[in-house]
Amino acid sequence: MTGSSPFSLEGKVALITGAGTGIGRATATMMARTGAIVVATDRPGRSQALDTLVGAITREGRRALALELDVTAVRSMPAVFDRIVAETDRLDILVNNAGTQLFKAALDIEEEEFDAIMNVNLRGAFFCAQAAASVLSRGGTIINVCSQHGVVGNRDRAPYCASKGGLINLTRALAVEWADRAIRVNAVSPTYVQTESNAALLQSPPIRDDIKNDLPLGRPVTADEVAAAICYLASDAAAGVTGHNLLVDGGWTAR
Numbered sequence: 001m002t003g004s005s006p007f008s009l010e011g012k013v014a015l016i017t018g019a020g021t022g023i024g025r026a027t028a029t030m031m032a033r034t035g036a037i038v039v040a041t042d043r044p045g046r047s048q049a050l051d052t053l054v055g056a057i058t059r060e061g062r063r064a065l066a067l068e069l070d071v072t073a074v075r076s077m078p079a080v081f082d083r084i085v086a087e088t089d090r091l092d093i094l095v096n097n098a099g100t101q102l103f104k105a106a107l108d109i110e111e112e113e114f115d116a117i118m119n120v121n122l123r124g125a126f127f128c129a130q131a132a133a134s135v136l137s138r139g140g141t142i143i144n145v146c147s148q149h150g151v152v153g154n155r156d157r158a159p160y161c162a163s164k165g166g167l168i169n170l171t172r173a174l175a176v177e178w179a180d181r182a183i184r185v186n187a188v189s190p191t192y193v194q195t196e197s198n199a200a201l202l203q204s205p206p207i208r209d210d211i212k213n214d215l216p217l218g219r220p221v222t223a224d225e226v227a228a229a230i231c232y233l234a235s236d237a238a239a240g241v242t243g244h245n246l247l248v249d250g251g252w253t254a255r
Contacts, residue, residue, distance in 0.1 A: 006235060006236045006237040006239075007034065007231070007232065007235045007236075007237045008034060008035050008235065008236075009031055009034040009035045009036035009093070009231065009234060009235060010034075010035030010036075011035065011037075012035070012036045012037070012092035012093055012234075013036065013037045013039065013084070013088045013089075013090050013091050013092050013093070014028075014031045014036040014037070014038055014039065014092065014093035014094075014095065014234065015039040015041060015084060015091060015093065015094050015095065015132070016028045016031070016038065016039070016040055016041065016095040016097055017041050017042070017069060017071055017094075017095065017096055017097050017098040017124075017128060018041075018042055018043075018097040018098035018099060019038075019040035019041055019042055019050065019053060019097065020040070020042040020046040020049030020050050020053065021049060021195065021196065021197055022193065022195040022196070022197060022198070022223055023097055023145060023190070023193060023195070023223050023226050023227065023230075024040075024042070024095070024097040024098070025049075025053055025223070026222075026223035026224050026226065026227040027095055027097065027223075027226075027227040027230050027231070028040045028053055028057065028064070029053070029056070029057065029227070030224065030227040030228065030230075030231050031093075031227075031230075031231055031234070032057045032060065032062040032063075032064060033060065033062070034231055034235075035062075036062075036092075036093065036234075037062075037063045037064070037065075037088055038054075038057060038062070038063070038064040038065070039064070039065045039067060039084050039087075039088070039091075040053050040054060040064060040065070040066050040067070041066075041067045041068065041069035041080070042068070042069070042098075043068070043069070043070050043071075043098070044068050044070060046068075047066070047068065050066035050067075051066060053066070054066045065084075065087060065088070067080060067083065067084070069098075069128075071096075071098045071120060071124030071125070071127070071128055072119045072120060072123070072124050074123075074124075074127045077127060077128065077131040078131055078134075080131075081131045081132060081134070081135050082135070084135075085135050090137050091132060091135050091136055091137065091140065092136065092137050092139070092140050092141070093140065093141055093142075093143070093234045094128060094129065094132040094136070094140075094141075094142045094143070095142075095143050095145065095230055095234070096124075096125040096128050096129060096142065096143070096144045096145060096167075097145040098120060098124060098125075098128075099120060099121050099145065100116065100117060100120045100121065101117070101157070101160045102116075102117055102157075102159055102160060103156045103157065104156055105155075105156055106156075106158040109158065109159060113159070114159045117159040117160055117162075117163050118159065118162075118163050118166075121160070121163035121164060121167060122163045122166045122167050122170070125144055125167055125170070126170060129142050129144075129174060129185070133178060133181065133183060136181075136183055138181075138182045139182050139183075140182070140183050140184075141183065141184040141185070141186070141233065141234050141238075142174070142183065142184070142185045142186075143185075143186050143187070143188060143230050143233050143234060144167050144168075144170070144171050144185070144186070144187045144188075145187075145188055145190075145226075145230070146164045146167050146168050146171070146187045146188065146189040146245065147160070147164040147189050147190065148189050148190065148191045148247060148249040148252050148253060149161045149164055149165075150163075150164030150165040150166075150167060150168045150189055150245075151165070151168070151189060151245070151247070151253055152252070152253060154210075155206075156206075164189070167187065168187050168189065168245050171185050171186060171187040171243065171245065172243045175242040175243030175244075176243060179242065184233075184238070184239075184241065184242040185242060185243065186233045186238070186241060186242060186243070186244045186245070186246065187244070187245040187246065188226060188229045188230050188233065188245075188246050188248060189245055189246065189247045189248065189249065190221055190225075190226045190247075190248045190249065191215060191220065191221055191248070191249040191250045191252050192207060192210070192211060192215075192220040192221070193220055193221055193222070193223055193226060194219075194220040194221070194222050194223070195223050198220075202220055214252055214255065215249075215250040215251065215252055216250060216251030216252075216254065216255065217250035217251055218250075219250065220250070221248055221249075221250055225248055226248050229246050229248050232246075233246065
C-alpha cells in the first residue's frame with residue numbers, strides 16, 4: 001500500500017502486546033506490510049518468538065523492535081513506553097492483544113484463577129492504555145482485542161466472558177473520555193481463531209460443536225482476518241470510528 005491510501009499505516013509507530021504468536025503476530029506482520037514501524041512486545045520468556053517475528057519483518061525491508069512487556073507489571077509500563085518514544089520518536093497505535101483464558105466450571109474456579117484472568121485481560125489492558133495515552137501522538141488510536149464471549153455468554157468461561165465484556169465497555173468509556181485528546185479507542189471481537197496454539201482446542205468436542213451449531217460461516221476465522229480488522233481501525237480510513245466493537249465472529253452473534 002502507498003502513503004496515499006487511507007488504509008496505509010506508513011510512518012506510524014504501532015505497539016502490539018502479545019505479539020509473539022497468533023493474532024498478535026499476524027497483526028504485527030500485517031501492520032509492517034502496511035507501512036508501520038512495529039514495536040512487538042510479549043511477556044518475559046517469549047523473546048525467541050519476538051526475535052523470529054522481528055527478523056521476518058526486517059527481512060521484508062521494514063523496521064521492527066522487540067521489547068519485553070508484562071501487562072500485569074503496571075509499575076514497569078512507563079519505562080517501556082518512554083523507551084519506545086526514545087527509539088522511534090513517537091507512538092501512534094496501541095493494540096492491546098495480550099490475553100489469557102480458562103476453561104473451567106464457574107463453581108470450581110478459585111480466587112487466584114479469577115484474578116489471573118482479570119489481571120491480564122482487563123486490568124493489564126487498562127493500564128497499557130493509560131500509559132499509552134500519555135505519549136500517543138495526536139490522532140493516535142487504541143485497539144483492544146476482545147472476544148465474541150464479551151458479547152454473549154458460554155459455558156465454562158465465566159471469568160473470560162466477564163473480562164472481555166468489561167474490556168468492551170472500557171473501550172467505550174475511554175473513547176468518550178479521550179475524544180478531546182484526539183485518541184480513538186475501538187475493539188475487535190473475534191470468534192474462535194485458527195492458530196497454532198489453538199489447533200488442539202479447536203478439535204475438542206465442545207468447541208467442534210460450537211463451530212458446527214453456532215457459527216454460520218461454519219469455520220473458525222483466521223488470524224489474518226482479525227489482523228485486517230485491527231489494521232482498518234488503526235488506519236485513517238476509520239478516522240470517524242471510535243467507541244466501536246467490531247465483531248469478526250463468522251456470524252455467531254447474528255443468530
